[in-house]
Amino acid sequence: MILFALPNKGRISEPVMKILEKAGLKITIQGRSLFANTVDKDIKVMFARARDIPEFVADGVADIGVTGYDLVLERGVENKVEELLDFGFGFARLVLAVPEDSNINNLDDIKEGMRVATEFPHLTKKFFEKFNKNVEIIELSGATEIAPFIGIADIISDLTSTGTTLKLNKLREIAEIVKSTTRLIANKESLKDKKKKEKIEQVVLAIKSALYAEKKRLIMMNAPEDKVEDIKKIIPGMSGPTVAKVLSDNGMVAIQVVVDEKDIFSLVPKLHQLGARDILVLPIERIL
Structure with missing residues (x-):
C-alpha cells in the first residue's frame, strides 16, 4: 500500500481534488478524518x-504527496524527494516587497x-546570502503584509500570484525570489520498491491524462461528405x-x-x- 499526502486546505487543495476525481482516483472522506480510502x-x-x-x-x-514547489524549497528537501509531476497550476511567486x-x-x-x-x-535567508546581504529575518505565521506598517520590518518576503494583494496593502515588489507551481513529489526509497513504484506510476499516468484532457475538447458534427477534406x-x-x-x-458523414x-x-x-451541423463540443475526462 502507498500513502498519498494531500493538502487539507489552502489554495491548491480544491483544484488538486478535482483533478484526482477526473483521474478516476475517487477519495472516500468520512467527516473530518485525517485519512481516507480511495477506489484503489x-x-x-x-x-x-x-x-x-x-x-x-x-x-x-508518506510515499507521495502534493504541495507547492516553494514549500519543497522552504523545507530544504528538494534533493531528498523525487519530483514526478508539475500540475501547471497554483502559480505563485515569492517576492520581496516594500x-x-x-x-x-x-x-x-x-x-x-x-x-x-x-x-x-x-x-x-538563502536569497540574501546569495547577494551577500546581511539582514535580520523575522519569521511570521501570517499577516506578513502588515509588518512594515506596524514597525516590525522594513521589507516583507511573501507569496503573490497576481500582485493584487500587494497593491491593496500599498506594497510594491522590488525583487523575485522564486516561482512556484503545484508539484507531485515522491519518497526516493518508495520508488526503489518495485510494487510501490508500479502503483505510483499508475497515479502519475492517471493525473497526467486528466491534466492533458483539461485543455482538450471533443467536437462531434455531421457534415457534407464533399467537405471532409476542407474540414x-x-x-x-x-x-x-x-x-x-x-x-x-444521404451525402452526410459524422465527424x-x-x-x-x-x-x-x-x-x-x-x-x-x-456546412457542418449538429455540432457538439464536449469536455473530456482523460486522454491516454
Whole structure:
C-alpha cells in the first residue's frame, strides 16, 4: 500500500481534488478524518498541511504527496524527494516587497541590518546570502503584509500570484525570489520498491491524462461528405478526425475530433460555414 499526502486546505487543495476525481482516483472522506480510502485498495490518502507535506514525503511518512514547489524549497528537501509531476497550476511567486513610499527600490538599496518579515525564512535567508546581504529575518505565521506598517520590518518576503494583494496593502515588489507551481513529489526509497513504484506510476499516468484532457475538447458534427477534406485542413486533431457514414442522411458523414480548447471559439464558425451541423463540443475526462 502507498500513502498519498494531500493538502487539507489552502489554495491548491480544491483544484488538486478535482483533478484526482477526473483521474478516476475517487477519495472516500468520512467527516473530518485525517485519512481516507480511495477506489484503489492499495492507495490510502492522508490529509496534512501543504507546508508539512514535503518533510512527510522526504522522511517516508508518506510515499507521495502534493504541495507547492516553494514549500519543497522552504523545507530544504528538494534533493531528498523525487519530483514526478508539475500540475501547471497554483502559480505563485515569492517576492520581496516594500511600502509604496519606501526609499528602497532594489536590492542595492537594502542596507545591513534591515529587517525582513516572512513565512519563508529559509528561502529568504538563502536569497540574501546569495547577494551577500546581511539582514535580520523575522519569521511570521501570517499577516506578513502588515509588518512594515506596524514597525516590525522594513521589507516583507511573501507569496503573490497576481500582485493584487500587494497593491491593496500599498506594497510594491522590488525583487523575485522564486516561482512556484503545484508539484507531485515522491519518497526516493518508495520508488526503489518495485510494487510501490508500479502503483505510483499508475497515479502519475492517471493525473497526467486528466491534466492533458483539461485543455482538450471533443467536437462531434455531421457534415457534407464533399467537405471532409476542407474540414480536415482546419481540424487535423490528434491523429486526424474520425469520419463515418450517416446512414439516415444521404451525402452526410459524422465527424469527431479532439482539438485544443483555445481553438474552439474560432473553429466552430468555420465548421458551420463549411456546412457542418449538429455540432457538439464536449469536455473530456482523460486522454491516454
